[in-house]
Amino acid sequence: MPAPFDLTDDSVVVVIGSGAGGGTLANQLAQKGIDVVVLEAGKRVEPEEHVDDEWPAFNQLAWLDMRTNSGTYRLAEDFPNLPAWHSKCVGGSPVHWAGCCPRFQDWEFRTRTVYGEIPGATLLDWPITLEELEPYYDRAEANMGVAGTHGMPLHQPDNNAKVLFEGARRMGYQKYSTGHYAHNSVPYDGRPATVQDGFCFEGNRSRAKWSPLVSDLPKGEATGHLEVRPESMVLRIEHDDAGRVTGVVYADADGAEHLQRARVVCVAGNAIETPRLLLGSASNLHPDGLANSSGQVGRNYMRHMSDTCWGVFDEPVHFYRGNTMAGIVEDEAYHDPDRGFVGGFYMETIHLGPAFMASFMNPHSWGRDFTELMDAYENFAGMWLVGEDMPSATNRVTLNPDVTDQHGLPVPNVHFDDHKNDIDMRDYAADRARTLYQAVGAVKTIRTPPFPASHNMGTARMSERPEDGVVDRWGRAHDVPNLFVSDGSVFTTGAAANPTLTIVALAIRQADHIAEQLAQQAL
Amino acid sequence: MTTQSVGLDGQVSEEGGIRVADAAVAGQRLDTDPDRTGGLADLRALDQGTARALVSMTRAMYPHDRLPDVHYERVVAALDEKAAADARMRILLTEGVGWLATTTGRYPSEFGGLPEAAQVAALTRLQETPFFQAVAAEVVVNLYSQHDVWPYFGYEGPSTDEGGYLHRGFDDVDWLDDAPDRRDAPVAETIGDERDGDEARIQTEAGQARSGEED
Numbered sequence: 001m002p003a004p005f006d007l008t009d010d011s012v013v014v015v016i017g018s019g020a021g022g023g024t025l026a027n028q029l030a031q032k033g034i035d036v037v038v039l040e041a042g043k044r045v046e047p048e049e050h051v052d053d054e055w056p057a058f059n060q061l062a063w064l065d066m067r068t069n070s071g072t073y074r075l076a077e078d079f080p081n082l083p084a085w086h087s088k089c090v091g092g093s094p095v096h097w098a099g100c101c102p103r104f105q106d107w108e109f110r111t112r113t114v115y116g117e118i119p120g121a122t123l124l125d126w127p128i129t130l131e132e133l134e135p136y137y138d139r140a141e142a143n144m145g146v147a148g149t150h151g152m153p154l155h156q157p158d159n160n161a162k163v164l165f166e167g168a169r170r171m172g173y174q175k176y177s178t179g180h181y182a183h184n185s186v187p188y189d190g191r192p193a194t195v196q197d198g199f200c201f202e203g204n205r206s207r208a209k210w211s212p213l214v215s216d217l218p219k220g221e222a223t224g225h226l227e228v229r230p231e232s233m234v235l236r237i238e239h240d241d242a243g244r245v246t247g248v249v250y251a252d253a254d255g256a257e258h259l260q261r262a263r264v265v266c267v268a269g270n271a272i273e274t275p276r277l278l279l280g281s282a283s284n285l286h287p288d289g290l291a292n293s294s295g296q297v298g299r300n301y302m303r304h305m306s307d308t309c310w311g312v313f314d315e316p317v318h319f320y321r322g323n324t325m326a327g328i329v330e331d332e333a334y335h336d337p338d339r340g341f342v343g344g345f346y347m348e349t350i351h352l353g354p355a356f357m358a359s360f361m362n363p364h365s366w367g368r369d370f371t372e373l374m375d376a377y378e379n380f381a382g383m384w385l386v387g388e389d390m391p392s393a394t395n396r397v398t399l400n401p402d403v404t405d406q407h408g409l410p411v412p413n414v415h416f417d418d419h420k421n422d423i424d425m426r427d428y429a430a431d432r433a434r435t436l437y438q439a440v441g442a443v444k445t446i447r448t449p450p451f452p453a454s455h456n457m458g459t460a461r462m463s464e465r466p467e468d469g470v471v472d473r474w475g476r477a478h479d480v481p482n483l484f485v486s487d488g489s490v491f492t493t494g495a496a497a498n499p500t501l502t503i504v505a506l507a508i509r510q511a512d513h514i515a516e517q518l519a520q521q522a523l
Numbered sequence: 524m525t526t527q528s529v530g531l532d533g534q535v536s537e538e539g540g541i542r543v544a545d546a547a548v549a550g551q552r553l554d555t556d557p558d559r560t561g562g563l564a565d566l567r568a569l570d571q572g573t574a575r576a577l578v579s580m581t582r583a584m585y586p587h588d589r590l591p592d593v594h595y596e597r598v599v600a601a602l603d604e605k606a607a608a609d610a611r612m613r614i615l616l617t618e619g620v621g622w623l624a625t626t627t628g629r630y631p632s633e634f635g636g637l638p639e640a641a642q643v644a645a646l647t648r649l650q651e652t653p654f655f656q657a658v659a660a661e662v663v664v665n666l667y668s669q670h671d672v673w674p675y676f677g678y679e680g681p682s683t684d685e686g687g688y689l690h691r692g693f694d695d696v697d698w699l700d701d702a703p704d705r706r707d708a709p710v711a712e713t714i715g716d717e718r719d720g721d722e723a724r725i726q727t728e729a730g731q732a733r734s735g736e737e738d
Contacts, residue, residue: 052680052681052682052684053680054668055664055668156694158693158694159693159695159696162699163696163699170704194687195687196688196693197687198687199683205684206687313702314702318679318692321679321692322694353673353678353680354676354678355668357667358663358664362713362715365715366650367584367585367586367646368586370585371585371586374667375587375589434710438706439706440702441705442710444711444712445711445713446712446713446715447713447714
């Protein structure tokens with residue numbers, strides 16, 4: 001039956017969320033002739049409606065539903081209602097992302113083995129290896145169109161990248177480039193080449209940047225097997241007495257509730273909403289939350305080690321011209337405990353406009369110390385430092401019983417304490433970054449505290465043994481045979497790499513598995 | 524520690540979400556009306572004296588000597604709109620301006636004429652108050668979002684409809700070969716990750732107070 005599908009159609013796969021995980025999975029299934037309903041909480045904002053202006057774009061695309069934030073990390077103080085900076089729109093967080101596509105490294109799937117036991121960390125080896133994922137990384141890169149892979153040339157370095165490269169060269173680094181970047185350097189897949197507009201974080205009016213909004217979803221819809229329902233906020237997942245999920249209840253734009261029946265349910269709401277939905281779907285059969293017999297739902301929340309260094313130079317850089325993050329130094333992405341911490345990190349270019357710079361550069365700051373830096377904006381270069389952070393059982397997403405959202409549901413609370421390893425890596429990385437900019441003539445540097453997290457991971461983690469995690473090697477819930485998790489929540493550990501490429505690779509792999517299981521009548 | 528911080532928080536909408544939209548949208552709308560001088564001619568909730576004192580205060584908090592008053596006036600116009608929509612905000616702003624008098628011993632209308640060091644001293648005493656923080660939040664989001672302040676910072680703004688920066692200098696930086704290596708030089712660092720109060724958080728070599736006359 002071609003889309004749209006009936007609410008009572010219990011043959012469809014329901015995918016909750018339309019981002020890197022959900023959007024990819026939905027299209028892959030549709031291409032195989034499997035009927036899919038995608039329920040997306042946000043609106044459909046086509047690229048022509050995107051805005052090259054930070055706050056209006058933020059208000060257009062970001063997830064702004066009420067959340068609370070606790071823990072000892074700085075963000076709980078700076079942004080108590082904004083623990084994360086991800087999207088609420090059709091296409092999900094890739095609409096907001098920049099495009100960095102490093103793959104995980106081999107040992108990053110085996111950190112419990114490689115790092116050993118670390119107090120306060122709940123490290124666990126992934127149940128899969130790099131070797132198993134490599135074919136799917138290949139398919140993910142080809143699907144997205146990643147510069148530097150499969151014949152697409154690397155981007156030309158922009159001003160910010162050129163400063164980074166010269167500093168890196170003087171530091172003796174070897175591996176610096178514009179990096180694998182999911183933004184067309186030449187026309188690809190019916191989408192144009194970059195115009196170096198500089199607004200990767202604000203959507204992308206030109207469609208040169210990959211996201212499910214401009215790629216997977218329209219392709220899936222063209223098959224007649226995919227229906228995307230925007231402004232459909234899933235409130236709970238229902239199951240039968242045998243423990244199989246049977247459908248989901250969602251609220252439409254007017255707040256009216258509907259029950260969509262389903263043969264299979266795949267949750268891909270980002271690592272805060274996914275555990276929130278599972279916890280909120282508690283029942284007599286699943287008293288601690290759906291698929292939570294392990295008690296691991298919501299735990300092990302990771303957000304990546306994050307720090308930002310702005311260098312201020314004698315002369316203009318105009319770092320805002322060009323792709324937001326097409327510049328990477330990979331030399332620090334290795335594991336050597338002699339540095340004083342485990343795991344590695346990347347240095348990636350970043351720029352913000354004056355509007356975001358004022359809000360994020362140094363929250364709380366005012367007076368001439370602040371404005372003199374803003375006055376030097378034209379002479380800024382910037383890099384973001386992103387590295388592996390430690391999972392911890394107490395860094396977790398829970399339901400806040402004291403605060404409810406517009407649907408009357410408890411809002412998610414994100415609790416996070418920085419692990420000492422994160423702090424040590426951050427200090428080391430910040431020193432390297434500052435030194436790099438000094439090497440190329442910086443007269444001042446500015447160290448900006450972590451932003452609200454765009455890399456949210458680990459809250460329904462993948463594990464070999466059901467007692468260690470929430471889902472198995474395919475992302476299927478250990479406790480529920482026809483329930484899958486399809487986003488960064490499944491990350492057993494976070495590696496140093498930006499997570500999107502790995503989310504996409506896992507979703508393609510999961511789609512193959514689900515299709516095979518459906519064909520065998522095993523689902 | 525601070526009870527309410529600058530930035531995105533504390534702007535809870537009726538739906539229970541964050542309402543950054545208010546300030547950003549207000550800034551944008553004002554920008555699209557080139558004839559609007561800042562909006563202090565048609566105040567809705569604040570009186571002229573309070574609004575004028577707030578203009579002086581916002582400039583003292585975020586001093587950009589090159590920026591004309593109109594940009595600060597727009598921030599105050601946005602505060603006025605919030606005060607018109609929310610009586611608590613009106614009281615907060617009105618009483619807060621009164622505190623300027625308390626902390627300086629001068630009428631609020633005289634605040635802008637005080638030496639910069641005296642302005643900063645008064646504001647430092649107020650910086651933990653909800654009044655100060657509400658004003659700061661508005662300035663940070665609104666002032667730097669005004670399209671016509673961007674040229675003062677060397678920022679060219681929206682680009683896609685101009686063909687991006689591909690043919691407008693995206694890779695034109697040309698001084699790198701001659702850039703000095705300053706790894707052994709004393710280089711000022713501002714660290715935004717210290718929690719021991721605002722004084723410890725800012726470690727720059729920049730002067731604290733100087734006369735407001737230089738350009």
